[in-house]
Amino acid sequence: MLRPIVNTWRDRRTLTGLWRFAVDPGGVGRDRKWWQQPLPGSVEMPVPASYNDVIPDPAIREHVGDVWYQTDVPVPAGWAGERVVLRFDAATHRAVVWVDDERVAEHEGGYTPFEADVTALVRPGETSRVTVVVDNRLSWESIPPGYVEQTAEGPRQRYYHDFFNYAGLHRPVWLYSTPVTxxxxxxxxxxxxxxxxxxxxxxxxxxxxxxxxxxxxxxxxxxxxxxxxxxxxxxxxxxxxxxxxxxxxxxxxxxxxxxxxxxxxxxxxxxxxxTVAIEGTRFLINGEPFYFTGFGMHEDHAVRGKGHDDVSMVHDFALLDWIGANSFRTSHYPYAEEILDYADRKGIVVIDETAAVGLNLGIGGGILQGARQPTFSAETVSDAARRTHLQAIRELVARDKNHPSVVLWSIANEPESHTEESRKYFEPLFAETRRLDPTRPVGFVNMMLSPSDQCLVTDLADVVMINRYFGWYTQTGDLAAAERELEADLTAWAARHHKPILVTEYGADTVAGLHSVVPQPWTEEYQAELLDMYHRVFDRVDAVTGEHVWNFADFATSAGVFRVEGNKKGVFTRDRKPKAGAFTLRRRWRRP
Ligand code: GCB
CATH class of the missing domain: 2.60.40.10 (Immunoglobulins)
Structure with missing residues (x-):
């Protein structure tokens, strides 16, 4: 799906700005046909932005279900005779769209664009009403998965991934024109x-x-x-x-x-x-070995949540440059297209990930919790989820196939991967990704619960991607023991698979301003020492071809006793101030 552009033949209007907005706690709007009239109430909401934190109200932040957006769109008189299209860069996680009284589009999946040809419905020179209902619920059929628990206090959204379930219209909305042909x-x-x-x-x-x-x-x-x-x-x-x-x-x-x-x-x-190629344990770009330095990131900022804005994007890329990062992973969902365009222009390398995160009932909110149910089953992540996942892969490749910055597809983050069911689930997904794009390698990100002698999925991938938390979730506070475990783990991966190993996550939660002269988890010194320790080990294992620290910056999560106003593994704070670890990385990544 091509992005809207402006030239002699084509035009576009961005529909960013304040839209009428209504939360629908009773889920009555669809029955009452809210698209036929001005939305109830007088709340206005900026687009693009996640709606959750804009108005400090738990009923909005923690809302589960539908919210409604509405705006009036003047259609330029000069577009008479043209084809007119309404496009949403994203609606998280699913949406239905009406133009005046007509339903024109629906879409599942929170991070890829969708559009509707509205030529027959709008009249150039007149104004049309656009209404969108956005549903933030995660289910066993959605990607990422989740479930809604009915509690005495009302519905609560539960999910297995470690970032806040921001929702709404995070990205620009467009009305654009093209010639009919x-x-x-x-x-x-x-x-x-x-x-x-x-x-x-x-x-x-x-x-x-x-x-x-x-x-x-x-x-x-x-x-x-x-x-x-x-x-x-x-x-x-x-x-x-x-x-x-x-x-x-x-x-x-x-x-x-x-x-x-x-x-x-x-x-x-x-x-x-x-060109991109893999030769043994080397990852080649234009035939030259490439070593990834950088981060798993998040689209996450105070107040706007996952809302895209160019100021933050340019600032984040400037910090990537300052620290010497040459790459990042779009953990854990496709990022705004503006970010990939900018990466193309800056020469930043991207691992492009689907929103398939949390397909692992053994973890919740980043913490091991012991699964009470199997991950892959008719009642949990089932064939229906796999169909959604396949569609998410198709839409990702369709959107991002032309970006030179994208060198590798990551089709999932930390799914269960040690069971026969997981292998069955993933086989067709790898095959389909390769069919859609034979030019790029395909991988998925393995987690610690599934070490090299147990993982049944990595042999389907072109690279080994692993997230490791020795010294944090295991050997907490004991960097000597963590160093031994990490080296044994990486050596075992290298021995089993003759493929490049990308360490796609390693890091430690760190509260900016906490200090200690002896290694103490949560302090800035501990994060810096842990990073140094990982780097010593990476330098000893030849097959390691990349290091992505978790995370670029602190980010919001759901509430949890391990999460101090969110995940603190950033080397920058949420407002992008460096912790000591940022200087450790800069010294390593910018060395001549
Ligand atoms: C992981 C996940 C990431 C979490 C991180 C953590 O392995 O991939 O989403 O945020 O661990 O900090 O626990």
Whole structure:
């Protein structure tokens, strides 16, 4: 699904701003057809933002079920004769949309876009009412999974992942126009042989009649370097300037449609020419071994929750640069497309993850809790969940396939992976991801409960990705014992799988301002010493090809006795102040 753009052929209006908003605790709005009138009450809510923390009220923060958003949208008179589309970059976790009285879209999954062609419903020059109901409930059929417990005090949302269930319209909403005959989709795949680059392209067109297609590739200075005709082909670029980590060099590909000798539509796409491959235990970008330094992150900020904003994005990337990180993982869901565009331009490498987190009933809120029910069963994570998961993978690949920054798909974080059921669950998901995108490696993130001699899923993956908390959840406070355990664990993984090992999480909760001269968990010194210890071990195990600290910054979680106003494993606080560990990382990652 192509992002809306503005050029001579296309236009877009962002529908960001204050929308009318109503919480629907009784779940009555659908029966009462709230889309047919102004929403009850007088609350206004900013879009984009998670709604939970904007108005400090437990009834909003902890609400379980539907909330409603509504706004009036003037449709530009100049769009007469054009195709008009209403697009949501995300609605967490599912939504139904009406334009005036007509239901136009519904969508499951909180972190990928969806849209509706509303040409037949809107009148250019007039105003339409857009109403959206967003349901934040997690179930055994949703990704991520969860369940609603009915308590004496009302419904409570339970889930197995360790971040707050922020919900709402986190990302921009758009009304955009295209010509009726238009470029529907573009797929590019790039290659490099010596200094010659190739761009395989595939264009899908919607509309009537005979349509000609012309594709032009321009370098960053705007000079045409290759062109082709037809909906698919290969462009060859002599002396190509590759996209590479640290240097986000981008070409622009203009896809032009022609009808009856006249131009009919144009779509422009940024293209980075690069290759990704795995050779033994090496992860290669453009044939060069790449070592990942960086973080598992979160879209998480005070007040706006998961709401995307460019200020925070640019600041976070500046801190990544300051600390010497070359990469991050979109833990634990697809991030806003603005973030991937920016990573493309900055040359930051991305591990792109689905929202499949918490498929493991042995843990809850980051803590081992001993499963009372099996993870994979007809009553828990079932075939229905797997269908949702497959759809989430399809939508992720469809959205992000053209980003040069994305080098690896992560199809789940810390699922149960030591049982036959888990293997059966994951086999078709790996196969489908590879079918959709044969050019990128695929992996999933293993957790400590499933060590190398028990994990039945890692052999399906192209890389070993593991989260390890020796010195925190085990050997707490004893870094010497943790060092021994970590080395034994990594050595065992290296011996069993001849694949690159990415340590996708390691870290310690740290309250900024707590200090101690002897190693004491929760202090800044302990976090720094733990990081140093992990790095000593990584440097001793050749197959380790990446280190992603958990986490870039402190983040909100559900309430729990292990969580002091959220998870404190950030090396930056939630408002992005460095803890001592940030300087430890900077010294290592920026060393010459
Ligand atoms: C993990 C999870 C992450 C948690 C982290 C923790 O393994 O992947 O979501 O936040 O542990 O801090 O417990």
């Amino acid at each position: 238009h470029v529907r989709d573009v797929t590019v795949r790039t290659g490099l042989s010596g200094t010659t680059g190739t761009v395989d392209y595939d264009v899908t067109i919607a509309g009537d009649g005979e349509v000609g297609t012309r594709v032009v590739l321009r370098d960053a200075s705007g000079t045409e370097v290759a062109s082709g005709v037809g909906t698919s082909g290969t462009l060859t670029v002599a002396g190509a300037h590759p996209w590479r980590p640290g240097e986000g060099y981008l070409y622009t590909m203009d896809v032009e449609l022609w009808q009856d000798g006249s131009p009919a539509d144009r779509y422009s796409l940024d293209v980075g020419i690069r």
